[in-house]
Structures are given as structure tokens and as C-alpha cells.
Amino acid sequence: GDPLGVNVRAVALDGGRVAVEAADVTEAHRVARVRRDFVANVSHELKTPVGALQLLAEALLDATDKDPAAAIRFAERIKHESARLGRLVSELLELSRLQGAEPLPEPEPVEVDKIVAEVLDRTKTPGTAKSIDVVARGPRGLTVYGSENQLVTAVVNLVENAIAYSPESTTVTIATSRSAAETGTDAGHIEIAVTDQGIGIEPRDIDRIFERFYRADRARSRATGGTGLGLAIVKHIATNHGGQVDVVSTVGVGSTFTLRLPARPTEAAMALPPSVEI
Numbered sequence: 704g705d706p707l708g709v710n711v712r713a714v715a716l717d718g719g720r721v722a723v724e725a726a727d728v729t730e731a732h733r734v735a736r737v738r739r740d741f742v743a744n745v746s747h748e749l750k751t752p753v754g755a756l757q758l759l760a761e762a763l764l765d766a767t768d769k770d771p772a773a774a775i776r777f778a779e780r781i782k783h784e785s786a787r788l789g790r791l792v793s794e795l796l797e798l799s800r801l802q803g804a805e806p807l808p809e810p811e812p813v814e815v816d817k818i819v820a821e822v823l824d825r826t827k828t829p830g831t832a833k834s835i836d837v838v839a840r841g842p843r844g845l846t847v848y849g850s851e852n853q854l855v856t857a858v859v860n861l862v863e864n865a866i867a868y869s870p871e872s873t874t875v876t877i878a879t880s881r882s883a884a885e886t887g888t889d890a891g892h893i894e895i896a897v898t899d900q901g902i903g904i905e906p907r908d909i910d911r912i913f914e915r916f917y918r919a920d921r922a923r924s925r926a927t928g929g930t931g932l933g934l935a936i937v938k939h940i941a942t943n944h945g946g947q948v949d950v951v952s953t954v955g956v957g958s959t960f961t962l963r964l965p966a967r968p969t970e971a972a973m974a975l976p977p978s979v980e981i
């Protein structure tokens with residue numbers, strides 16, 4: 704394994720302070736490695752669509768006179784690829800903002816009804832898209848604390864995925880609820896659960912789908928215009944709010960992603976601290 708890890712254990716015998724310093728070095732190495740991997744991944748993820756766009760543009764130029772029908776197909780693929788590239792760049796910016804590059808807004812009480820209404824508005828499937836019903840249910844009048852923009856972004860990402868990984872004529876449900884307090888000091892949680900009747904997720908992928916750029920099925924993600932960043936963004940937003948996001952899924956039946964947020968402002972939400980990663 705990692706030689707630094709061995710060092711930490713050896714130094715630990717000599718006393719606490721030194722061991723902590725050694726652990727910091729290990730952590731710094733880990734962060735540096737994660738950052739290098741991330742930059743390499745980003746470069747690769749950007750190069751692929753840029754390369755595809757170049758080839759498609761050449762093919763388009765070639766086909767313009769000879770084969771107008773093919774030219775239209777190439778133009779449409781250029782449109783699809785450039786839209787995906789645009790989304791990739793804005794999601795990368797979003798992720799870097801969430802990771803503390805810019806100060807986050809003050810936490811404010813946010814009405815869950817308002818989040819749901821905004822999400823329904825933003826995910827209405829336009830004329831040509833799939834016919835999938837997005838419905839909401841749950842009690843009215845729930846409140847969470849944090850940034851309305853971020854929370855809307857998180858739920859929009861979950862609903863867009865639910866739509867992308869579901870067949871025609873199925874239903875996506877946004878269910879909101881409040882769970883009771885477990886101890887005297889906690890005010891319970893608000894849950895926003897997005898359920899689909901889609902393809903589901905294999906057990907071997909389930910622990911990894913919240914990683915940046917991880918996709919269970921690259922080809923399918925690409926075809927749906929996915930960037931592999933949506934769930935990483937959702938996870939960051941959940942943690943920044945002192946909450947978490949979980950998934951339960953059965954292949955061929957569907958998935959439920961649940962965002963669980965404190966029902967009262969917490970220190971995590973108050974500070975909205977930048978995450979340590981990257």
C-alpha cells in the first residue's frame with residue numbers, strides 16, 4: 704500500500720503531536736492526488752466532445768453538397784454535442800463554486816412547496832421530449848434552511864436523472880415528508896424523495912454513482928446528454944446543508960433518491976462550509 708500510511712503508524716508510537724503532523728502530510732498527499740486525478744479527468748472529459756465536434760464539422764462540410772440528408776444529421780449531432788459540452792462547463796463551474804471557491808449565501812428559511820413548484824416548472828418535458836409524468840405529493844407548509852437556489856438545483860438534478868433513465872410513459876414522483884425528531888436536541892428531518900420507474904442501478908455501481916464523472920453506462924449517459932457531474936453536485940449541496948442523499952434501487956424496477964435535510968438550521972447550514980475536497 705501507501706508508504707506514507709506506514710510512516711504515520713511508526714511515528715504514532717513517539718507521541719500524538721508528531722503523529723498528527725504526519726497524518727496531515729498524508730492528507731495533503733491525498734488531496735494533491737485527488738486534485739491531479741480531477742484535472743486529468745476534466746481534460747479528458749473536455750477533449751472527447753471537442754474532438755467529436757471537430758470530426759462532425761469536417762463531415763458536415765464534406766456532406767453539404769454530396770449528401771444534404773447526411774449533412775442535416777451531422778448538424779444535429781453537432782447541436783447535441785455542443786449542448787452537452789456547454790452543460791459540462793456550467794456544471795464544472797457549479798461544482799467549483801460549491802467547493803468553496805466563492806462565498807456561499809446566508810442560510811434562509813426555504814419553503815419546500817416553493818422548491819417543488821420550481822422543480823416542476825423547470826423539468827416540464829417540452830413537446831419533443833419523452834412523455835413522462837412528474838407528480839408531487841406530501842404535506843404542505845414544510846420548511847428547510849439553506850440556499851433556495853442550491854436546493855432547487857439538487858432536486859432538479861435528481862428529477863432530470865429520473866426522466867433520463869426511465870422509459871416512455873412512466874411516472875416520476877417527488878414525495879416530501881417530515882420525519883420525527885429522534886432525540887430532544889434534534890428537530891427531525893425533511894425528506895425530499897424522487898422515485899422513478901426506470902432502469903435501476905446495479906449493486907456494483909451504487910456506491911460509486913456520486914463520484915464525479917462516474918457513470919454506470921457511459922454510452923447511455925452520453926446519449927442522454929449526461930455529464931457525470933449531476934449527482935456529485937447533489938451530494939455537495941446535501942452536505943453543505945448538514946444533510947445527506949441516499950439511494951435505493953432495483954434493476955428493472957426503478958430507483959428512489961432521498962435528500963434528507965435538517966428541519967432546523969444547523970451549524971453546518973449556518974456556516975455552509977466549503978468542502979475539503981479539491
Ligand code: ADP
Nearest residue numbers: 864865868912918919924929930931932933934
Ligand atoms: P449523468 O450526467 O451521467 O446522469 P450523474 O452524476 O447525474 O451523471 O449520475 C451518475 C450515474 O448514475 C449515471 O450515469 C447513471 O448511470 C446513474 N444514475 C443516476 N440517476 C439514475 C436513475 N434515476 N436511474 C438509473 N441510473 C441513474
